[in-house]
Amino acid sequence: MFEVTPISTNQSKVSANLTDLELAQALVERSLIAHQDWHRLKGNRQAQAKQQLTSALVFLLKEQPQEALQHLNQAAGWLDGTLASPPCPDAQRRAKKS
Secondary structure, X not given: OOOOOOOOXXXXXXXXXXXXXXXXXXXXXXXXXXXXXXHHHOOOHHHHHHHHHHHHHHHHHOOOHHHHHHHHHHHHHHHXXXXXXXXXXXXXXXXXXX
């Protein structure tokens, strides 16, 4: 179907001390859009899809396929353009307090 080039070589291996789940969780942490970057990246389809795909991987590794599928569908929506940026989280919080 497609070819994936592994990053590991004989000289540099991914730490065997980390589980697949721990590696996936590290990817989630790296791909999360930080609060201070939300306005800048809210419409960045690649950043949004990456955030959803890494979350899907974590749920898959936790054997929660329904949750994984939800995040996978969200990622696909960002990539194919069927999803738009959500409202500002701060504005939503302020609206709920009113």
